[in-house]
Amino acid sequence: MVEHNGANGSETFRGLPRLGEPAPDFEAITTHGMLRLSDFKGSWLILFSHPADFTPVCTTEFVGFSEINSELNKKGVQLLGLSIDSVYSHIAWTRNIEEKLGVKVPFPVIADINREVAMKYGMIMPGESRTETSRCVFFIDPESKLRAMIYYPLTTGRNMQEIIRVVDALQATDKFQVATPANWKPGEKVIVGAPNTSSMAEQRMKDKSLEVVEWYLSKKAL
Numbered sequence: 418m419v420e421h422n423g424a425n426g427s428e429t430f431r432g433l434p435r436l437g438e439p440a441p442d443f444e445a446i447t448t449h450g451m452l453r454l455s456d457f458k459g460s461w462l463i464l465f466s467h468p469a470d471f472t473p474v475c476t477t478e479f480v481g482f483s484e485i486n487s488e489l490n491k492k493g494v495q496l497l498g499l500s501i502d503s504v505y506s507h508i509a510w511t512r513n514i515e516e517k518l519g520v521k522v523p524f525p526v527i528a529d530i531n532r533e534v535a536m537k538y539g540m541i542m543p544g545e546s547r548t549e550t551s552r553c554v555f556f557i558d559p560e561s562k563l564r565a566m567i568y569y570p571l572t573t574g575r576n577m578q579e580i581i582r583v584v585d586a587l588q589a590t591d592k593f594q595v596a597t598p599a600n601w602k603p604g605e606k607v608i609v610g611a612p613n614t615s616s617m618a619e620q621r622m623k624d625k626s627l628e629v630v631e632w633y634l635s636k637k638a639l
């Protein structure tokens with residue numbers, strides 16, 4: 418991973434993690450005790466960061482993540498939050514969310530006060546803030562490989578349905594060796610790999626088992 422100094426030279430910023438490579442390892446203090454990446458091996462993990470506890474957009478997101486938690490669990494996915502706040506702050510904030518908004522936060526939240534995990538995952542965008550993590554989402558598969566990333570700025574709350582949709586797409590890809598088209602949702606047709614020889618392209622145009630839009634664009638129902 419590339420490392421270079423920040424603009425003021427006082428801090429080491431690392432490059433972003435890469436898709437298709439092992440997710441950066443970590444061991445961290447959380448609201449559910451010490452957790453390591455290896456604790457999640459064998460299930461999907463969504464590691465997400467928020468800028469700060471007790472802030473309005475983050476509070477709406479924590480309600481959103483809490484509301485999709487059981488749906489994600491049914492798909493074999495665990496949620497793990499993170500910010501550069503203390504574990505006491507996380508406990509106070511999640512208790513406040515339950516008391517004031519009636520939503521219990523069921524997932525652990527990393528207290529990354531020394532920024533170790535944030536730096537490994539490229540969660541700090543100095544152009545936005547040096548003291549807060551941006552709104553990042555990392556989709557990590559059961560083999561601990563990083564499969565997708567979403568980065569949103571401080572001011573834009575994330576779309577929970579899109580997070581579920583990405584999980585569904587990744588799991589469909591793994592199960593059926595297919596790709597998924599724009600705006601795909603479960604139940605819709607998927608993309609079949611394009612032929613890579615002229616004769617296969619000719620055959621593809623005659624394949625009645627597929628919806629052949631063009632030789633390089635074909636769909637099928639799962």
Ligand code: BEZ
Pocket residue numbers: 468469472473474475476549571572
């Ligand atoms: C918020 O959650 O409302 C927020 C946090 C940091 C910067 C901007 C907004």
